[in-house]
Amino acid sequence: MKETQEGITVKKEENFSEWYSQVIQKAELADIRFGIQGFIVQRPLGFFIIKKIYEYLEDELEKEGHAEFLFPNVVKEDNLKKEKEHAGFTPEVFWISEAGSKKLEERFALRPTGEAQIYPLYSLWFKSWKDLPFKGYQSRISVFRNEMTTRPYLRGREFAFFESHDVFNMHEEALKQIEIDLEISKKVIYEKCKIPFLFFKRPQWDKFKGAMNTYTPDTIMPDGKKNQLASTHDLAQNFSKAFNIKVMKENEKEEYVWQTCYGPGIWRIMAAIIGIHGDDNGLILPFDLAPMQIVIVPVLFKEKENKLIIKKCKELEAKLKEYRIKFDDTEASPGYKYNYWELRGVPIRIEIGPKEVKEDKATLSLRINAKNKISIKLKDIAKEIEKYSKIIDEKIEGNANSYFKNKTKETNSYSDLKKVIKEYRGFVKVPFCSIDLDGEKCAVKLKEETTADISGTLYPKEDKVKPNQKCIICGNNAKHLVYIAKSY
Amino acid sequence: MKETQEGITVKKEENFSEWYSQVIQKAELADIRFGIQGFIVQRPLGFFIIKKIYEYLEDELEKEGHAEFLFPNVVKEDNLKKEKEHAGFTPEVFWISEAGSKKLEERFALRPTGEAQIYPLYSLWFKSWKDLPFKGYQSRISVFRNEMTTRPYLRGREFAFFESHDVFNMHEEALKQIEIDLEISKKVIYEKCKIPFLFFKRPQWDKFKGAMNTYTPDTIMPDGKKNQLASTHDLAQNFSKAFNIKVMKENEKEEYVWQTCYGPGIWRIMAAIIGIHGDDNGLILPFDLAPMQIVIVPVLFKEKENKLIIKKCKELEAKLKEYRIKFDDTEASPGYKYNYWELRGVPIRIEIGPKEVKEDKATLSLRINAKNKISIKLKDIAKEIEKYSKIIDEKIEGNANSYFKNKTKETNSYSDLKKVIKEYRGFVKVPFCSIDLDGEKCAVKLKEETTADISGTLYPKEDKVKPNQKCIICGNNAKHLVYIAKSY
Numbered sequence: 014m015k016e017t018q019e020g021i022t023v024k025k026e027e028n029f030s031e032w033y034s035q036v037i038q039k040a041e042l043a044d045i046r047f048g049i050q051g052f053i054v055q056r057p058l059g060f061f062i063i064k065k066i067y068e069y070l071e072d073e074l075e076k077e078g079h080a081e082f083l084f085p086n087v088v089k090e091d092n093l094k095k096e097k098e099h100a101g102f103t104p105e106v107f108w109i110s111e112a113g114s115k116k117l118e119e120r121f122a123l124r125p126t127g128e129a130q131i132y133p134l135y136s137l138w139f140k141s142w143k144d145l146p147f148k149g150y151q152s153r154i155s156v157f158r159n160e161m162t163t164r165p166y167l168r169g170r171e172f173a174f175f176e177s178h179d180v181f182n183m184h185e186e187a188l189k190q191i192e193i194d195l196e197i198s199k200k201v202i203y204e205k206c207k208i209p210f211l212f213f214k215r216p217q218w219d220k221f222k223g224a225m226n227t228y229t230p231d232t233i234m235p236d237g238k239k240n241q242l243a244s245t246h247d248l249a250q251n252f253s254k255a256f257n258i259k260v261m262k263e264n265e266k267e268e269y270v271w272q273t274c275y276g277p278g279i280w281r282i283m284a285a286i287i288g289i290h291g292d293d294n295g296l297i298l299p300f301d302l303a304p305m306q307i308v309i310v311p312v313l314f315k316e317k318e319n320k321l322i323i324k325k326c327k328e329l330e331a332k333l334k335e336y337r338i339k340f341d342d343t344e345a346s347p348g349y350k351y352n353y354w355e356l357r358g359v360p361i362r363i364e365i366g367p368k369e370v371k372e373d374k375a376t377l378s379l380r381i382n383a384k385n386k387i388s389i390k391l392k393d394i395a396k397e398i399e400k401y402s403k404i405i406d407e408k409i410e411g412n413a414n415s416y417f418k419n420k421t422k423e424t425n426s427y428s429d430l431k432k433v434i435k436e437y438r439g440f441v442k443v444p445f446c447s448i449d450l451d452g453e454k455c456a457v458k459l460k461e462e463t464t465a466d467i468s469g470t471l472y473p474k475e476d477k478v479k480p481n482q483k484c485i486i487c488g489n490n491a492k493h494l495v496y497i498a499k500s501y
Numbered sequence: 502m503k504e505t506q507e508g509i510t511v512k513k514e515e516n517f518s519e520w521y522s523q524v525i526q527k528a529e530l531a532d533i534r535f536g537i538q539g540f541i542v543q544r545p546l547g548f549f550i551i552k553k554i555y556e557y558l559e560d561e562l563e564k565e566g567h568a569e570f571l572f573p574n575v576v577k578e579d580n581l582k583k584e585k586e587h588a589g590f591t592p593e594v595f596w597i598s599e600a601g602s603k604k605l606e607e608r609f610a611l612r613p614t615g616e617a618q619i620y621p622l623y624s625l626w627f628k629s630w631k632d633l634p635f636k637g638y639q640s641r642i643s644v645f646r647n648e649m650t651t652r653p654y655l656r657g658r659e660f661a662f663f664e665s666h667d668v669f670n671m672h673e674e675a676l677k678q679i680e681i682d683l684e685i686s687k688k689v690i691y692e693k694c695k696i697p698f699l700f701f702k703r704p705q706w707d708k709f710k711g712a713m714n715t716y717t718p719d720t721i722m723p724d725g726k727k728n729q730l731a732s733t734h735d736l737a738q739n740f741s742k743a744f745n746i747k748v749m750k751e752n753e754k755e756e757y758v759w760q761t762c763y764g765p766g767i768w769r770i771m772a773a774i775i776g777i778h779g780d781d782n783g784l785i786l787p788f789d790l791a792p793m794q795i796v797i798v799p800v801l802f803k804e805k806e807n808k809l810i811i812k813k814c815k816e817l818e819a820k821l822k823e824y825r826i827k828f829d830d831t832e833a834s835p836g837y838k839y840n841y842w843e844l845r846g847v848p849i850r851i852e853i854g855p856k857e858v859k860e861d862k863a864t865l866s867l868r869i870n871a872k873n874k875i876s877i878k879l880k881d882i883a884k885e886i887e888k889y890s891k892i893i894d895e896k897i898e899g900n901a902n903s904y905f906k907n908k909t910k911e912t913n914s915y916s917d918l919k920k921v922i923k924e925y926r927g928f929v930k931v932p933f934c935s936i937d938l939d940g941e942k943c944a945v946k947l948k949e950e951t952t953a954d955i956s957g958t959l960y961p962k963e964d965k966v967k968p969n970q971k972c973i974i975c976g977n978n979a980k981h982l983v984y985i986a987k988s989y
Contacts, residue, residue: 044622048577049609054622057568057637064569080545081552085659086574086611086643089536104601109611112647113592121537123574123597134532134542149545153641155574159600171573 020352024293029236034165036287040296040357043165051163051170058357059283061304063173064153066282069201070175071152077193079148079177086155087121088130096255099128099223105158107170123157127176128223128248128274132256135180135270141261142182145270150177166284167240167501173279180258180270187247187271191228192473194245194275198230201277202242207299207410208232208285209417210242211440213469213496216448218456225249231468231498233420234288237438239468239498242285243277289413296358297380299409300402307338307398308354312347312366321370329363329375329391333398355383360405361398377401381408421496427485430497434463440498441465442476444491446484455486459497468496508840512781517724522653524775528784528845531653539651539658546845547771549792551661552641554770557689558663559640565681567636567665574643575609576618584743587616587711593646595658611645615664616711616736616762620744623668623758629749630670633758638665654772655728655989661767668746668758675735675759679716680961682733682763686718689765690730695787695898696720696773697905698730699928701957701984704936706944713737719956719986721908722776725926727956727986730773731765777901784846785868787897788890795826795886796842800835800854809858817851817863817879821886843871848893849886865889869896909984915973918985922951928986929953930964932979934972943974947985956984 021039025032037043042059055063071081087109094100102125110120124130131149139145156174163169177194181187195212202208210230220227224246234240253259253269262268290297300306309326313319323342330340339359341350347364354362362383364376375394377387379401389397420439424430433441446452448470456467470476476494484491509527513520525531530547543551559569575597582588590613598608612618619637627633644662651657665682669675683700690696698718708715712734722728741747741757750756778785788794797814801807811830818828827847829838835852842850850871852864863882865875867889877885908927912918921929934940936958944955958964964982972979 044625046622046625047573047618048580048621049573049575049607052573052575054573055571057570060569060571063571081548082545083543083548083551085535085537085540085542086645087537087540087659092536106601107597108599109595109597110599111596113594119537130535133536134534137532137534157574171575 020356021293021295025235025291029234029288032291032293033284033288036291036295036356037165042287042296045165049170051160051168053165053169055173058304062286062298062302063279063283065302066201066206066277066279067153067175069205070197070277071150073197073200074148074150074177077148077197078146079150079179081152082149083151083154084124084127084130084134086123086157088124089121089133090119092129092133092256093122093125095129096223096252099252099255101222102126102129102158105160107157107159125158126156126174126276127151127178128252131178132252132258135178136256136258139180139258139260139270142263145180145182145260146186147180148177149179150175164501166280166287169280175277175279177275179273179275180253181272182260182262182270184249184271187249187273190273190275191245191247194243194273195228195230195473197275198243198245198277202230202282202285205299206282206286206302207406207413208242208282208289209413211421211468211496212472214448214472214475215244215469216452216456216467216495217450218453219467219469221246223248223251223255225251228472229469231496232285232289232417233439233498234285235438236288237499239440239466239500240281240285240288241278241500242281243275245275246273248272248274289416290409291358294352294383295356297409298358298360299406300360301406303358303360304337305339305354305357305359306336306402307333307361307363308350308359309338309340309363309365310347310350310354311340311342312364312369314367318367318370322365322367325365325370325391329365329394332394336398351378351383355380361401363394379405379408381405381412425482425485430485431463434465434497434499440468440496442494442496443485444478444482445493445495446487446489447492448495452484455484458486463497464499465497466500468498470495508844509781509783513723513779517722517776520779520781521772521776524779524783524844525653530775530784533653537658539648539656541653541657543661546792550774550786550790551767551771553790554689554694554765554767555641555663557693558685558765559638561685561688562636562638562665565636565685566634567638567667569640570637571639571642572612572615572618572622574611574645576612577609577621578607580617580621580744581610581613583617584711584740587740587743589710590614590617590646593648595645595647613646614644614662614764615639615666616740619666620740620746623666624744624746627668627746627748627758630751633668633670633748634674635668636665637667638663652989654768654775657768663765663767665763667761667763668741669760670748670750670758672737672759675737675761678761678763679733679735682731682761683716683718683961685763686731686733686765690718690770690773693787694770694774694790695894695901696730696770696777697901699909699956699984700960702936702960702963703732703957704940704944704955704983705938706941707955707957709734711736711739711743713739716960717957719984720773720777720905721927721986722773723926725987727928727954727988728769728773728776729766729988730769731763733763734761736760736762777904778897779846782840782871783844785897786846786848787894788848789894791846791848792825793827793842793845793847794824794890795821795849795851796838796847797826797828797851797853798835798838798842799828799830800852800857802855806855806858810853810855813853813858813879817853817882821883824886839866839871843868849889851882867893867896869893869900913970913973918973919951922953922985922987928956928984930982930984931973932966932970933981933983934975934977935980936983940972943972946974951985952987953985954988956986958983 044054106122532542594610703715
């Protein structure tokens with residue numbers, strides 16, 4: 014696997030799009046050469062990180078009382094069309110209508126998302142209010158949509174999916190679940206993956222097809238585009254009515270259930286990790302997310318000393334085996350190895366040369382600041398690694414926070430917004446008439462004239478509008494301060 | 502979820518097929534009401550066991566130096582047809598040729614197995630002999646084949662898959678991998694899941710499409726049918742030639758690589774666990790495989806004592822929280838609860854009533870012998886649970902071994918075989934002319950006249966043929982002793 018060992022040839026700041034593509038291919042995260050447009054191969058290094066994100070989510074969902082199930086990759090056509098708004102997925106679905114050389118009696122679709130396959134079964138599973146709440150999820154699955162423009166981890170025709178589908182007796186319980194989902198997003202996306210975001214309530218014209226309300230954590234990528242990292246939907250009784258999901262209540266009356274669903278964007282989180290943390294040399298990864306956490310590089314000179322150096326390296330590898338550690342004993346030069354492992358985001362490098370052996374020391378380099386070499390005593394290595402693994406995470410979090418702090422501007426003027434949105438890479442906060450359907454025509458105008466979208470209003474604590482603030486588009490009284498950004 | 506709480510209504514021995522279906526539906530392992538023939542829903546209890554099997558395999562493969570990757574669910578048409586024999590999958594594949602209301606420019610298939618999607622990438626990934634060996638796998642995936650007759654966990658149009666794909670410089674290394682795969686099958690299927698099997702080398706006419714040789718662990722289900730639990734294939738250079746997977750050797754010449762692949766049948770193992778371990782009351786599960794390991798059932802009588810009993814139960818639940826434990830405080834009667842949890846295979850039940858509270862004791866019932874009640878001191882409970890968890894596994898293993906010991910008969914006469922195969926539920930060992938292609942016509946005759954198949958010869962230690970033994974079909978000298986059984 015030597016074809017991609019040269020480093021990144023562009024600066025992240027100057028050409029983010031090319032930098033992003035090169036990191037994915039050269040760090041061997043994914044391979045776009047699968048041969049069918051929009052379908053990519055997730056190579057071991059990339060898939061390791063994806064699995065970690067899945068595991069974080071599975072742990073949090075299980076703690077919150079969710080049980081994992083698994084539905085097929087396909088969905089029945091009539092179920093897909095049962096909920097009127099949700100049927101809007103139909104134009105993007107792939108159809109299976111033949112097998113071998115025969116036409117199937119009834120075609121079916123590859124699922125574009127889970128609702129239409131899961132809810133018909135929910136209508137069979139629950140009979141009594143005592144069966145609720147029920148919290149179920151499926152993880153490590155794919156969904157399929159016939160997208161035209163595709164980019165690894167941002168938009169694919171098949172992409173990594175995770176979804177929970179919760180069922181309640183009362184709307185209040187469903188609303189409380191939205192708060193829990195928000196908390197899970199914070200724990201996984203921010204605390205574990207170190208991706209800062211803002212949490213929005215989406216405008217009515219941009220909610221999930223069939224939902225009453227949609228809530229999303231969005232971040233800003235270095236090219237200034239908004240990256241929606243997850244979404245939580247208050248489905249109210251829209252789907253329970255369409256799919257006939259009813260339970261017998263304590264008063265012996267049948268009633269429709271209340272539902273929520275939560276879908277963290279596994280690939281979107283991955284894209285944010287690559288894009289926000291990485292630098293001109295490649296990936297930068299929080300310690301627990303790194304497929305390889307420590308690499309040991311021997312610095313060899315003279316035949317006689319080399320044996321001792323290699324022996325030390327092997328001892329060290331054994332001593333630190335609780336970590337994902339690699340002793341790189343290939344023939345390449347130390348400089349080549351440094352670049353190779355930096356590109357792949359290994360958080361800690363240990364160098365052992367004649368000087369280190371003589372003094373019973375090791376030299377550490379941290380990926381977040383590779384030029385700063387740290388000399389430590391070999392006997393303290395376990396303690397030092399533990400210490401630096403925390404320092405690394407704090408530094409990555411600190412950098413990401415500084416980055417994100419500068420990603421929101423504010424203006425009251427449309428002409429100013431138009432200027433800002435051209436150059437500025439971030440959210441612009443502006444007064445806006447309405448995020449209900451009556452605001453849609455202003456949003457359409459905004460999109461046409463600036464290519465930007467309205468993310469929504471901050472949630473749960475919405476910004477306060479001042480009495481004199483007017484919608485930047487129509488000039489009517491503003492009901493909200495909304496956040497505007499370009500999308501992928 | 503109360504619709505399926507009544508028990509199994511048939512005896513396993515009398516009507517295995519109906520018993521098997523009822524266990525799956527009533528223990529809520531899977532739901533066949535998805536609405537598309539051959540696609541089933543894996544409910545939380547069933548999917549928990551499936552995940553355990555996956556985890557066992559992932560652990561073993563990782564220990565053996567495999568890295569996990571993930572390919573799309575689809576495969577390019579021309580790749581599917583590249584290897585001549587392997588193209589034999591084409592008549593069973595599902596085609597995607599439309600999206601929304603448009604016809605796709607190039608149709609593609611849902612993968613029937615991984616080779617044809619993975620090997621085109623392998624031809625790009627490896628350049629030098631130093632890149633090998635490479636051991637990769639994908640887990641928790643689906644494959645798709647347009648089967649006409651389907652049964653949960655035995656045959657589906659979409660079914661659970663796991664596959665490793667290993668690449669070597671030399672054929673010897675590939676052959677060694679076959680032995681490692683055999684060992685992994687033994688560790689996971691026998692040691693963890695307690696399913697005994699025989700390991701066969703398949704006849705040439707029944708090997709994997711494109712392989713040089715196929716090796717499989719097969720067991721016998723209670724209805725006498727053979728259940729193939731996994732398969733390991735020596736692909737030799739058949740696929741590397743078809744997909745152009747070459748590396749530069751030390752002597753600077755390019756050579757085709759040697760390959761193996763290993764595919765444990767996740768669902769087939771699940772079917773064996775249900776079928777072989779279960780009894781008339783439902784599931785029986787090894788302790789570590791059980792979604793719920795312990796259930797606490799309070800035996801309530803008088804209001805005054807009840808509070809104390811419930812308090813004890815809650816204390817116990819907290820004390821044993823390292824296990825998957827459930828305190829069943831629903832309103833149903835103890836008898837109802839016993840049946841409910843026995844059906845679902847919970848290995849240990851703890852009963853707490855007035856007598857237990859008074860004497861500071863607990864009454865244990867083991868699923869493997871529910872009628873035998875064991876009185877233990879409450880203070881010893883952790884130690885006792887640990888002890889009985891082992892006893893349970895030993896007992897399940899012992900029962901499975903006794904069962905399987907009686908699943909092989911031997912005969913030299915075709916007329917005897919024809920009689921035996923009608924009634925006998927197991928393998929029949931007979932002398933046979935050849936497992937190379939020249940034996941195929943005898944196998945075809947056997948199949949036509951008895952509906953039974955030849956599993957192959959024992960591997961790695963083949964049975965010795967006596968000099969006077971003749972093929973039961975053609976009467977020529979027998980080269981092998983082969984094992985015959987009916988298949989699903």
